[in-house]
Each structure stands twice: as C-alpha cells, then as structure tokens.
Amino acid sequence: MKTDVFIGGGGIGGLTLALKLAQRGTQVILAERMAVKAPTYKGELLQPKSMQIFDELGIYEQICDRSNEIKVLDMLELSSSLQVKDQSFMDYNVLPGKYNAAYMMHHEELKAVILNAACKYNNFHYLKGTACKGYGDKTAILQKGTEKFEVEAKFFFGAEGRSSVTRKAMEVEVKQTTYNHHFLTVTFPRAKDFTDGKIISTYNRFLGLFPLPDDQVRSVYLIPPGDYKQLKEKPISHFHKLYTDLAPVVDGYVQQLSDWKKIQLMIPVMYHANSYVKGNKAIIGDACHAVHPMAGEGMNMAIQDADILGELTADMFEQKKIHPSNLKWYEHVRYKRADHVIQLSHLAALAYSFPFKPVSYIRQRTFERMEEDPILHFKQMLNVSGLGMWKENVRDRFIQGGIMPVRMKDLPKDRKELKYYTPEDDYPWKTEGLI
Ligand SMILES: Cc1cc2nc3c(=O)[nH]c(=O)nc-3n(C[C@H](O)[C@H](O)[C@H](O)COP(=O)(O)OP(=O)(O)OC[C@H]3O[C@@H](n4cnc5c(N)ncnc54)[C@H](O)[C@@H]3O)c2cc1C
Incomplete structure (x- = not known):
C-alpha cells in the first residue's frame, strides 16, 4: 500500500490529524491496533481551544449536542469536620468570544464522531485492528492478526500514545516523573x-x-500509592x-x-520528549508528552498538536514543498506551548500533593486571590483554555502570596483578545514560507 501520510494510532490525536488531512485532500492511512472500543477511562474534558479546532473541522455542533457544557469549576475547601471553609470559582465566562466553556464528552463517543467525519473522505483509509510494529526504510510495518504487510508513505506520524513505536524508531527518549499519589x-x-x-x-x-x-x-x-x-x-x-x-x-x-x-x-505521570520530529517522522499527543490529569489537558494537547501538524502537512502537499525539514515548524509552534501546560499541570498537582494544613491554607489563599483579581483569573483561564498563553509574572506571584493588593479593574474585551493566539501564531509558515 502507498500513501502520502501514514498515522500510527487512532486515539483522539491520530483521528483529529487524519480528519484535518483528509479534509484538505491529503492521502492518509491510519492504523489502529484495537478492533473494539477501549474499556479504560481516558480524557473527557474538552477545553475551549479544542472546541475552536473542532469548529473549524465542522464537528463543533455534533460535539456540543453530545456533551455537557461546563461554564464554571467550583473549588471547595473543607475543614477537618467537612464544613465548607472556602469557595472559589474558575469561570470560563472571563474568556471573551464564542469559546468560553469546557465540554465533557464520553471519550469513545468523541472518537466515533471524529472517525465518522473522516470516513466521509475517499482519501482516508482506516485500518482497524492493525498494529504498527515498526519501520522499514520507507515503510511502516503493520500486522493484522497473523498477516504482516507494509505501507509506503512520504511521512510517518506516531499518535500511539505512551508506548509509541514511532517515538522508539525516532530514538527519542522520555524521562517519566511519577507523583506521590x-x-x-x-x-x-x-x-x-x-x-x-x-x-x-x-x-x-x-x-x-x-x-x-x-x-x-x-x-x-x-x-x-x-x-x-x-x-x-x-x-x-x-x-x-x-x-x-x-x-x-x-x-x-x-x-x-x-x-x-x-x-x-x-496513575499520573509527566514527561516531555526533547524532540517531536526526526526526518520524515513526527510524534503527537501522549507519544511526545504526558501531563498530570489534574488540569484536564492531555487530550487537548493531542488535539492541538494534530491541528498544527495537520495544517502544516496539508500546506506542504498543497504547495508541493514536501521537504521534511518543514516539519520543524510543528515543533517550533507546539513545544513551548506544551511545556507551559505541563508546568501548569505539574504545579496544580503539587498544590494537592502534600497532606499538610499549611499547604491547604496556601492553596486556599491562592485560589481566593486568583478569583478576586480579574487579571489573574483571566490569565489562569486563558492558559487552561489553550486559546493563548500569558505567563504569570512577579507581581502576580506577590498578589497571590498576599504581599501586594489585588487589582480591582478588569481588562476590556479587546485587550483580552489581544492575548489569544492569532492564525499567524498558530501557522507561522503561512507568512514566513515553506522550503
Ligand atoms: C484515566 C485518564 C483520565 C484522563 N483525563 C483527561 C481529561 O479529563 N482531559 C484530558 O485532556 N486528558 C485526560 N487524560 C489524558 C488523555 O486521555 C490523553 O492525553 C489522550 O488520550 C492522548 O491522546 P493520544 O491520541 O495522544 O493517545 P491515546 O489516547 O493513548 O491513543 C493512542 C492510540 O494508539 C493506539 N496504538 C497504540 N500503539 C499502537 C500501535 N503500535 N499501532 C497502532 N495503534 C496503536 C492505541 O490503541 C490508542 O487507540 C486522561 C488519561 C487517563 C488515562
């Protein structure tokens, strides 16, 4: 078999990438080793940036119809006698624009929606119950039951999750951090x-x-543990x-x-591969990073990787500029964003990791201050949403620590929107050019 792009792994990341490429006319073969629905729980919380991506892919309405919209996360800190000591909110409404909510959807149902959308395109081929076993010179080596066969492609993308064969073939190492819970x-x-x-x-x-x-x-x-x-x-x-x-x-x-x-x-783990791309291979989603589940970001990172890599690869084929060095744009856009989310999720995990009253007090004060200070609140929700990135500075830390007073004035809508990623931030090669 021959194709433009081979994708290993039909989780949320691989399927989103396949849909994106299929819609743009790229020939795609995706191999998924499971023949039936996965029995284990996986990510179900969709952040605003993922909803924006699904909107562009034409499946936003279907997802809204089959999910529960979450506008607010209610954070309750209880006393030892289980009375409410403090209550604060993480409110998606502080995000201006259409994508100002998170959505909970059953993982397998979301996969089915993306797969059904991709299957409408003749240039997409889904190989169910087919495992990618490794790579030959210009081929992916696949196995379905006892039958072995190869797929020749110009690009090979690994979306096989934590034990990615593509990552191994690229000789990219990941060092896993575990937690005390x-x-x-x-x-x-x-x-x-x-x-x-x-x-x-x-x-x-x-x-x-x-x-x-x-x-x-x-x-x-x-x-x-x-x-x-x-x-x-x-x-x-x-x-x-x-x-x-x-x-x-x-x-x-x-x-x-x-x-x-x-x-x-x-069992929560954290890792970040030091590279996402090697030659004509690239990895996305859990194949290249895992985040502590506290912040509900893992699946969203896979979707965001798929969006950037898919748009880039489709542009490369459309413009007939298929030199593998162009894939570096994907890593250029995604690496620092993913790193920031990994750090945020890690901090959120640490805030709940130590069973001591002073830690709980600091956590409670930090959340209180975050809710009272509209700029801190916006920063927090922006970073969580994936719509943009605005790192906290020393002043923010001082406000959180109670050393400086909270700011009372909110930012106007247009100033907030300036913090959103623009199409130029997401797809910089479109203005700077491919080789
Ligand atoms: C219990 C749990 C709860 C979570 N909660 C959240 C949450 O609320 N929000 C969130 O954003 N994230 C959450 N996550 C994380 C999220 O599920 C993952 O980050 C996300 O599923 C990663 O998607 P992926 O497509 O990269 O990988 P995966 O979902 O792991 O998909 C990989 C796919 O590749 C297939 N595969 C593997 N090896 C091969 C091979 N050799 N050949 C062919 N196919 C192969 C697998 O069968 C699988 O279908 C949670 C994870 C867990 C485990």
Whole structure:
C-alpha cells in the first residue's frame, strides 16, 4: 500500500490529524491496533481551544449536542469536620468570544464522531485492528492478526500514545516523573441539575467531579500509592462514604455503583520528549508528552498538536514543498506551548500533593486571590483554555502570596483578545514560507 501520510494510532490525536488531512485532500492511512472500543477511562474534558479546532473541522455542533457544557469549576475547601471553609470559582465566562466553556464528552463517543467525519473522505483509509510494529526504510510495518504487510508513505506520524513505536524508531527518549499519589476514577449517575464541575478538597483529601451528558458524572479521588489493593478488599459502602463525606450532591447516586470492578486506578505521570520530529517522522499527543490529569489537558494537547501538524502537512502537499525539514515548524509552534501546560499541570498537582494544613491554607489563599483579581483569573483561564498563553509574572506571584493588593479593574474585551493566539501564531509558515 502507498500513501502520502501514514498515522500510527487512532486515539483522539491520530483521528483529529487524519480528519484535518483528509479534509484538505491529503492521502492518509491510519492504523489502529484495537478492533473494539477501549474499556479504560481516558480524557473527557474538552477545553475551549479544542472546541475552536473542532469548529473549524465542522464537528463543533455534533460535539456540543453530545456533551455537557461546563461554564464554571467550583473549588471547595473543607475543614477537618467537612464544613465548607472556602469557595472559589474558575469561570470560563472571563474568556471573551464564542469559546468560553469546557465540554465533557464520553471519550469513545468523541472518537466515533471524529472517525465518522473522516470516513466521509475517499482519501482516508482506516485500518482497524492493525498494529504498527515498526519501520522499514520507507515503510511502516503493520500486522493484522497473523498477516504482516507494509505501507509506503512520504511521512510517518506516531499518535500511539505512551508506548509509541514511532517515538522508539525516532530514538527519542522520555524521562517519566511519577507523583506521590494515585487516583480512583469512575463514572456514575448524577442529579439532573448538577452540571458544573466541582473540585472538593480538605488538607489531605481530593475529589474531582465532572458532569458528563446523560446525567452521569466522572469522578477522580486521590489515594496514596499502594492503597488501591487494600481499598478493594473493603465493602463498596466504604467507597460510597469517601465520596458522600466530601460531596453530599452525590448521595443517592454514587451508591448505584455496586462493585469495585468498575472503579479504575489511574496513575499520573509527566514527561516531555526533547524532540517531536526526526526526518520524515513526527510524534503527537501522549507519544511526545504526558501531563498530570489534574488540569484536564492531555487530550487537548493531542488535539492541538494534530491541528498544527495537520495544517502544516496539508500546506506542504498543497504547495508541493514536501521537504521534511518543514516539519520543524510543528515543533517550533507546539513545544513551548506544551511545556507551559505541563508546568501548569505539574504545579496544580503539587498544590494537592502534600497532606499538610499549611499547604491547604496556601492553596486556599491562592485560589481566593486568583478569583478576586480579574487579571489573574483571566490569565489562569486563558492558559487552561489553550486559546493563548500569558505567563504569570512577579507581581502576580506577590498578589497571590498576599504581599501586594489585588487589582480591582478588569481588562476590556479587546485587550483580552489581544492575548489569544492569532492564525499567524498558530501557522507561522503561512507568512514566513515553506522550503
Ligand atoms: C484515566 C485518564 C483520565 C484522563 N483525563 C483527561 C481529561 O479529563 N482531559 C484530558 O485532556 N486528558 C485526560 N487524560 C489524558 C488523555 O486521555 C490523553 O492525553 C489522550 O488520550 C492522548 O491522546 P493520544 O491520541 O495522544 O493517545 P491515546 O489516547 O493513548 O491513543 C493512542 C492510540 O494508539 C493506539 N496504538 C497504540 N500503539 C499502537 C500501535 N503500535 N499501532 C497502532 N495503534 C496503536 C492505541 O490503541 C490508542 O487507540 C486522561 C488519561 C487517563 C488515562
């Protein structure tokens, strides 16, 4: 088989890349090793930048229809006696424009929407149940059942997630950082009117609740590493109580989980490959970076990688400038953005990692100040949204630390919009030229 672009891995990243290329007329073959839906939980929170990308790909409405819109994340800090000590909000409404909300959607359903959109194009070929085993000189070596075959392509893009064969073929190393905690994660029914996200913490406990459509809610509960096995030996009512203690809103709903089997262990890791591109190969998504799940960014980073690499590759074919050195534009745009998100997610993780009262106090003060200071609030939401990047400076840190007073005046809409990435920021080769 022969094609312009071969993609290994049909997760959210690989599928978004395939759709983008297919829409622009590039010949694409995508190989996905799984023949059935993945049984494990994965990312479900879509940030505003991902929604903007899906809008450009023509699937925004379908995604809105099948997801739960989240405008506000309610951050509750509880006392040792589980009374609300402090409440602050992360409010997507501070972002001007159309993309001012996050969306929760079932991961496999999102994959199906993207795949169905890509399958409308004759230049897209999806090889289900087909694993990429490695690379030959100019080919990807594939295996379906016992049958082995090769695909010849001009470019090979690895979107195979954490254990990427393309990354290995590129000889790109990743050094993994682990954390001093794990998570339990599970989805269960919720009340109809519980539609905004909630993050509930005490000095030594953490529960995240993210409402999905169909009156369901996805939850993550922090546990010390190694506790999962012991917890599973307890009656399921112990798990229910962990949740209802912190979140009365789930009482009567979490009890519908009758078996530990549905509750998965999630082990957070962080890494960032030192390079995304080598010759005519490139990696996207979890193949090149993993972020702590606290900030709900991993899937969004894969979508944003796919957008930039897809636009670039399609332009290269359209302009008949297919020299592999052009792929460096992808790394140029994405690397520093991804690095910033990784650092933010890492900081957010650290804020909940240490079970000490002074840490919880500092966290509570920081969130309070962030909400009181409209510029800090906007910066936080902008960075989380992916729509732009505005790093915090010394003054911001002093305000957060209570050393300087909060600013009372908000920025006007047009000043905020100046902080959004422009098409020139996203696709700089369009003005600077390909070789
Ligand atoms: C429990 C959990 C919760 C998460 N929550 C969030 C969240 O709320 N928000 C968020 O943004 N992110 C979240 N993430 C992270 C997010 O799921 C990942 O960052 C995202 O799925 C990465 O997408 P990807 O396409 O790069 O890789 P993957 O989703 O890992 O997809 C890789 C695909 O490649 C296939 N594959 C692997 N090897 C081969 C091969 N050799 N040949 C062919 N196919 C292959 C796999 O079967 C898979 O389908 C979470 C992750 C986990 C585990």
